[in-house]
Amino acid sequence: VTAPKTKPIWRTFLTPGWVLAAVFALAFSWFAITWLSPWQLGKDHDIKERNERIEKAFEGEAVDVDKLLASGDVEEWARVSMSGHYLPDDELLLRLRPVEGAPAFQSLVPFQLDSGKTILVNRGWVPAADGGTTVPELAPVLDAPATLNGMIRLSDTTAIDPIEDQGYTMVQTINTQQASSLTGTELVAPYVQLLADQPGVLNPIPLPVLDRGNHLSYGLQWIAFGIMAPAGLAYFILSLIHISEPTRQAEI
Secondary structure (H helix, E strand, O other): OOOOOOOOHHHHHHOHHHHHHHHHHHHHHHHHHHHHHHHHHHHHHHHHHHHHHHHHHOOOOOEEHHHHHHHOOOOOOOEEEEEEEEOHHHOEEEOOOOEOOEOEEEEEEEEEEOOOOEEEEEEEEEEOEOOOOEOOOOOOOOOOEEEEEEEEEOOOOOOOOOEEEOOEEEEOOOOHHHHHHHHOOOOOOOEEEEOOOOOOOOEOOOOOOOOOOOHHHHHHHHHHHHHHHHHHHHHHHHHHHHHHHHHHHHHO
């Protein structure tokens, strides 16, 4: 009697279920290691750099803004001082930008430096009234000489069409090029976010908490998951081969 021919073990894994499992494990591994992990690690790197710049900014004296602009080495979160005067007639309001989780409006006013250049100043925020739709009364700024201290912020890269509402021109991003067009004033590229206790400040925009968060651990976890997915599949394959081997030997 001729013994039945034994099916090669590798053919066991050519079923749709095993093929789909392999494709899913490899796709997940690729996505986790090449996209999800770098995304989280990149965020950790950016936050770490930001924190270092903020800490450095408060280690010494504020830098004169004209010298900083002339150097061409303008880094976000540099602490600057500047002298000049506000242009209150060109005030813009930033809308739909919550502060500390509450609906708010932020006041953006051009500030003409003694050097003749003009820079946009975010002088802070006020809580919105009537459910977040009404602008409360804002403390005005005077067209008088002033010396300010603030933090350099980089202009937003996008600009959304402004609206006219409640007697204000309102924007949704702090884009200095758009602000230049709306105010008719040539503004330098970055803007300044006022610190507390400065002339004309409202409620100062809070500085970021100097904490790196969990992005580093999340990035490492995605690498681990990316390794574990194909490793787990390989474990199940080897286990099945190990279980099947005595049966195959008995059949032979």
